[in-house]
Amino acid sequence: MGNMQISINESQERKTKPSTDGIAFGRNFTDHMFIADYTEGIGWHDHRIVPYEPITLDPSAVIFHYGQTVFEGLKAYRAKDGAIRLFRPEENFRRMNESCDRLCMPQIDEEDALKALKTLIKVERDWVPEAEGTSLYIRPYMIATEPHLGVAPSLTYKFIIILSPVGSYYKEGIAPVKILVENEYVRAVAGGTGAAKTAGNYAASLKAQAVAEKMGYSQVLWLDGVEKKYVEEVGSMNVFFKIDGEVITPALNGSILGGITRKSIIEMLQAWGTPVTERRISMEEIKTAQQEGRLDEAFGTGTAAVISPIGEFSWKGEAFTINGGQAGELSTKLYEELTGLQSGVKEDPFGWVTEIREEAAVRN
Structure with missing residues (x-):
């Protein structure tokens, strides 16, 4: 994914954002998603942000039959000053590559993956909720897409990032x-x-x-x-x-x-x-x-x-x-x-937080 260029195709129809009061986890998704394709011998290509929509796959795609898939979960937070903050996202992409290695899947360029995530969040900045305890859940994942009924690593893959606003996990303090x-x-x-x-x-x-x-x-x-x-x-x-x-x-x-x-x-x-x-x-x-x-x-x-x-x-x-x-x-x-x-309520002495500036995303 080195020297990645991201094309952006914005949705013409925008969804109504749900109230974050009592919102169900992982049921609502933003207007856009990031996708990159992998082809053996070529590598990662066609990096793009497109409207959130169903994925079309061949019925014999390896993911359906042999379970070649990995995923991650992290969050984006809206600070009191309006800045959007990520918590140790580089650790998630590092771990994703470790999972890929175990599942015989291609590595992602971790810096490019973080760039893709930041660009997607800039496009979807209005989806990061402001209420205390709320956040934007981030789900990066990879699936094997080659149409092949044979027990072998796929030769093609998709790397996708989708976003979902979520409410506070604990409504009245942390509960045992x-x-x-x-x-x-x-x-x-x-x-x-x-x-x-x-x-x-x-x-x-x-x-x-x-x-x-x-x-x-x-x-x-x-x-x-x-x-x-x-x-x-x-x-x-x-x-x-x-x-x-x-x-x-x-x-x-x-x-x-x-x-x-x-x-x-x-x-x-x-x-x-x-x-x-x-x-x-x-x-x-x-x-x-x-x-x-x-x-x-x-x-x-x-x-x-x-x-x-x-x-x-x-x-x-x-x-x-x-x-x-x-x-x-x-x-x-x-x-x-x-x-x-x-x-952002407390200082970060560990350098764990990555801030996403609020300037508009660059469109190609």
Whole structure:
């Protein structure tokens, strides 16, 4: 994608923007999207911003049959001064390339991908909501498009970015959730695709999630796929535990997705001088710590919620609460610091925020 030129074809009909009060996540999309095509032997070409519309693919396209696809999720925020801010977008495109490598898909030029995103957001600047807690959700993804019923990497691909305004994840402060520890199904195993952000991982998680919801739980806690003993992820988030004043999160082991929020939490805690460790941690250790009064907090981290406190676990038919079922002091502080930094309310000592200036996009 080097030396990328982007053509812009603006939509003649504009959508009515939804109210961000109570807006459903991922149901509304902006007027335009970015698309680039890849052809083996040529590379990336035809970079363009076009009206948001359905994609036409051959029924035998590789994506439909062999699942060659990767995606990312990040957000754009409207600061109080009107500036639009991105949070560590370069990390998302770096991780996307790692996912592409695992799925035998072509690499993107990370700088060009960021340029494409910035240009798209400039075209759609009016779609970035202003209300507190709201944001513009960004979904970059790649799909295999070659019409071929053969188990081999596709020779053609599309890289696409779509945008969706979303409301506040928490309406009345961050709310603790109830989690069911999954003992039957597994999300991924080392050597599989668990460390990649690919669609199949999420399809494989739906059955356990449906069972958990029927039992009254918000999410499942995934255990390792070999011994079903060690904690891996919670729902589609990374997970942290505060035990004896130390913050512990499962080490990246080849089956856990390395979250951007996870990485930021670790770096923020280190900057604060708070002990934080990446290592294996078993449910037995967590349960023992809770029984002995040493488990202070547990929380999930991810793009959508940022921080999701855990108020209760159910493991092997037995439920136990954490911090009286209330959001803990550390998780609340982390949530306020990260969201404040993202929205421009707080200073950014880490250099994580990229601002998009409000000048008009250049049209070719």
